[in-house]
Each structure stands twice: as structure tokens, then as C-alpha cells.
Amino acid sequence: MDHAIVLFDGDCNFCDSSVQFIINHDPAGYFHFASLQSEVGQKLSHEHNIPDDVDSLVLIENGEAFVKSEGALRISHHLTGLWKLAHHLLPFPAPLRDGAYDIIANNRYKVFGKLNSCMLPPPHIRKRFLDQ
Helix, strand or coil, rough: CCEEEEEECCCEEHHHHHHHHHHHCCCCCCCEEECCCCCHHHHHHHHHCCCCCCCEEEEEEEEEEEEEHHHHHHHCCCCCCCHHHHHHCCCHHHHHHHHHHHHHHHHCCCCCCCHCCCCCCHHHHHHCEEEE
């Protein structure tokens, strides 16, 4: 596969900011995107047996779905700059990584709020969104 797919919570400001961050640090266009609430996101979630209670970032890469810290750290491996180094945290025990991830995920609406509307990306970025 020449690209990976990032599923994200389309109602979350933090998730929207995360998608913008990935876009800005992925000049090769490796990542494509779909919101979990979209038809495409729902289809991919079902195909990859992603539990219904997962409502944050999901990475689908090489036919596998990765959630929580594993998804985020695998994403970092493909980004430019020092963010690539975060990938080296994967050997740490998943319960520790996911504990930190859960703290952020469980409080993201309180801290970052919910979106009333989504940004309209320029055409060269828009084609990377699968639910457009």
C-alpha cells in the first residue's frame, strides 16, 4: 500500500488539530484521512473490527488497525523532523503508553472543545480526505 489511513473523531478540536499537524509534517502525502463518523470511516471501522467505543485516532496501515498510543507512535515514524523519534517509544509497555494516551483522549473535549464546522482544505490536501 502506498498510503495509510488515519481515522479521527470529526467532532473533536484536538483531533482536527492532530490531522492538521500530520498534514503539515507529511509532505509526501503518505496519510489519507476519514472521520470516524463518516460513511467511509464507519465502513473501515467495521472491516478492521475497531470497537465502537474507540472515538479517537486510528491508524490503518498495511491492512492492520492500530489504536491509541500504538497508532500515534506509528504515525510519528512517517513524519518529518524530530517527531520521527517518538516512534522509538513503541518498545515501552503498552499499558504505560496507553495510560498517558487515555488521559489526553478522555479529557480532549473538556480541554479542546468540539468543532462546529471543519476547515476546508485546499484541493491538493482535500484529495487526501476519503469522505469528501
